Amino acid sequence: MSVQAGPTTQAYRIAQEKHRRRFSPWLVLAVASVVLALVFVAWPILNVLLKSFSGATGDPLAGWAEFFGDPQYPTAVGNTLLLAAIVTVLATAIGVFLAYFTSRFAFWGKAAIAVLPVTAILVPEVIVTQAWLMFLGNNGFLTRFVRDVFGAEMPTLYGWRGLILILPLLYYTYVYLGTLAALKSFDSQLEEAAMSLGSPPLVARLKVMIPAIFPAVASTSIVVFTLTIGNFATSTIIGGKVQLLAPLTYKAFLAETGGNPVMQSTLATVAIAIVALVLFFQRMTVGRKKYEMVQGRSWTPIKLRGGSGALLSIIAAAILIASTLPLVMVTAMAFTASSGPVLRWGAFSFDNIAKVLTREPQPILNTIGFGAIACAIGVFVSVIVSVVIVKKKNFLTPALDYLVMLPMALSGTVLGIGMMTTFGSDSLIPLSGTTSIIVLVFVIRRLVHGVRNASATLHAIPDSLEDASISLGVPPFRSFLNVVLPLMVPGIAAATVLTWVTIIGELSASLVVYSAGKETITIKVFQLMNTGLNGQAAAYGLILILLAIVPIFIATRVFRIRLFT
Structure with missing residues (x-):
């Protein structure tokens, strides 16, 4: 028994065949994404691996001999x-x-x-x-x-x-x-x-x-x-x-x-x-x-009762108090009077906040500026990459998926060293000492957050919605822009907030690639702690926490965006 295709199915197949012959922008975007990933992710890592076999004396195993000898x-x-x-x-x-x-x-x-x-x-x-x-x-x-x-x-x-x-x-x-x-x-x-x-x-x-x-x-x-x-x-x-x-x-x-x-x-x-x-x-x-x-x-949650319930409550309370203690301590230190490295506990003061806002605001401005640029670039790239990986698969998709997730498996120190080794002053693309290398490190280090959130949103969007638009004669790329992209807005918003929060808290990679005058808040806090100026370090820390918490509060409470699911 044969089933004759209906008008809608026939129209969809005709539209698909028509647009299949046309130029596909998604393949170009996939190629561009893979090329960028090879240059800015794979190349630095490969350089790190190769440099470990390039001893100054000409012995390729000199580094490994020192490693096992010391x-x-x-x-x-x-x-x-x-x-x-x-x-x-x-x-x-x-x-x-x-x-x-x-x-x-x-x-x-x-x-x-x-x-x-x-x-x-x-x-x-x-x-x-x-x-x-x-x-x-x-x-x-x-x-x-x-x-x-x-x-x-x-x-x-x-x-x-x-x-x-x-x-x-x-x-x-x-x-x-x-x-x-x-x-x-x-x-x-x-x-x-x-x-x-x-x-x-x-x-x-x-x-x-x-x-x-x-x-x-x-x-x-x-x-x-x-x-x-x-x-x-x-x-x-x-x-x-x-x-x-x-x-x-x-x-x-x-x-x-x-x-x-x-x-x-x-x-x-x-x-x-x-x-x-x-x-x-x-x-x-x-x-x-x-x-x-x-x-x-x-499960239907059950009420805590008896001695076992009290014990479980005490354990949970102790863990939660220990988790929130840093937030409380940083706030207290930021408003505590200090004389150099000495904090005068109990003496309330705005001096620490005033010092960082009036005398040395540059780390705050750098964090906001570098973070905003990196966040915008990261979210834009993550949307393209997630669409290619989830919705527009091709022969490059597996390689792109692996390359994008690779930085997640690397420490910030290793990534920073790879960037400096690859894009140093004597390289083909000299970026050391510039703002670009800091922004680049931020983007690569935290791109995975944007890709994961955007991909999760795309998995929840049925392909039939875009297929219906194509069947009505709208080109595939325009169908994506008109149908799929608006449905991705909540996921993009979540990716933006989480990418921002993780970028401004980055230390290890940025500490390797930054230059004088381009310190972020985390770098400044690290430096101040080494000199014992904990009051000013706490003031910077409090500002950094506010830069993280305020966007999260607005996203979750005002726009009702689910960030941690």
């Missing part, structure tokens, strides 16, 4: 892997616990408490580190209080102790958000079915719920592991005598800026290799596990 380098790699493992375990435990707590139980203030963990990724890392130093450092607020009142000395925050305290609180939000999304999509009827077959509640949960959320937990844990390996600010400021890969790479960069950068490239290559192996392991293990949930009934 005990500090293998020690730094071992310490970095150990730290990443510890932080990943702790951050995963915290994130999974909070996600389960907020999704499984009903309690007062749940809506606010569920959002509080997000503040951990809104406050830039260097600001968080500064706040913890002011609270628990050698002359911190709590340290001095315990010393003056009880006559006791608190353990130092520097070294392993501080790293293991701060880094899990910096990164657990990634696990929390991923696990919370998985738990919200979990069908509770599966767990109930297991219990109806005789499994105890705990056993049913372990056998049904854990496998279902495992891919989300494992994937976000891998993100935490890679972020810890590339961590720079906290490792440099708090690490003390602990040898770690990212600070050591930056020190090699400073020592070899004017000479043969073989050691910095060797260390950067080691970092790239570690992350590549981790991602390969993820693809071979976690990537094979996939569970799809059909629409079902989610």
Whole structure:
């Protein structure tokens, strides 16, 4: 039995055949995107790898001989892997616990408490580190209080102790958000079915719920592991005598800026290799596990009761207080009178704010200017790339998808070194010392956020809408502009806000490529902390936090944009 195509189907096929013969702008955009990605992403990384085999004495293995011959380098790699493992375990435990707590139980203030963990990724890392130093450092607020009142000395925050305290609180939000999304999509009827077959509640949960959320937990844990390996600010400021890969790479960069950068490239290559192996392991293990949930009934939250409920509440409250403490400390320090490095706690003052706004406003202006340009370019490119990857696939799509996501697997220090190696003063495209290289680093480092948000929006837009427009005789490119692009506006807005927030908080990559007079707020805070001027550093930090939080508040409360889903 044959089915005759209707008029609409015939018209659509005729229109498709007609426009297929025409010139396709999407193929040109795909080619241009791949070329740009090869030049500004693949080329710098390849240069880093090649430089590690170009010794000044002509021996291609000179850098590697020094790496294995100097005990500090293998020690730094071992310490970095150990730290990443510890932080990943702790951050995963915290994130999974909070996600389960907020999704499984009903309690007062749940809506606010569920959002509080997000503040951990809104406050830039260097600001968080500064706040913890002011609270628990050698002359911190709590340290001095315990010393003056009880006559006791608190353990130092520097070294392993501080790293293991701060880094899990910096990164657990990634696990929390991923696990919370998985738990919200979990069908509770599966767990109930297991219990109806005789499994105890705990056993049913372990056998049904854990496998279902495992891919989300494992994937976000891998993100935490890679972020810890590339961590720079906290490792440099708090690490003390602990040898770690990212600070050591930056020190090699400073020592070899004017000479043969073989050691910095060797260390950067080691970092790239570690992350590549981790991602390969993820693809071979976690990537094979996939569970799809059909629409079902989610959990009905239960009220917290008894001693166990009180204990869970205390643990959750302690985690949330520790997460929001940096925000409170930075605000307090910014309005505390100071004399050089000495903060006079209890003495309220606007002097720190006035100094940074009137005497040295350039870092603020640089952050806003560089960030705005990079954000505009990044969002524009991310929209084009996401459309090519999701809607207009061709033979270049897989390569483009991989190249765009590649910077996510690199630390900022490695990316910055690659940029300076490739676009230095003696290169084919000399950009060092210019604003362009800072903006370029911002765009490449944070492009993935825009691509992910725009791609998520495109996946939710049916192809039939654009097909209907084409079937009515509208050219494909104009159909996209008239039909698809307006539907992408919420996703583009979310991508803009998140790209902006991550750009203005960038430190490690910009610290490698910036030049005098082009300091951003994060660089200025880093410099002020090294000189002990914590009051002014806190003032800059507070302004940076406001630059991040105000757009988020406007987007979520005024325009009702969902940023963290």
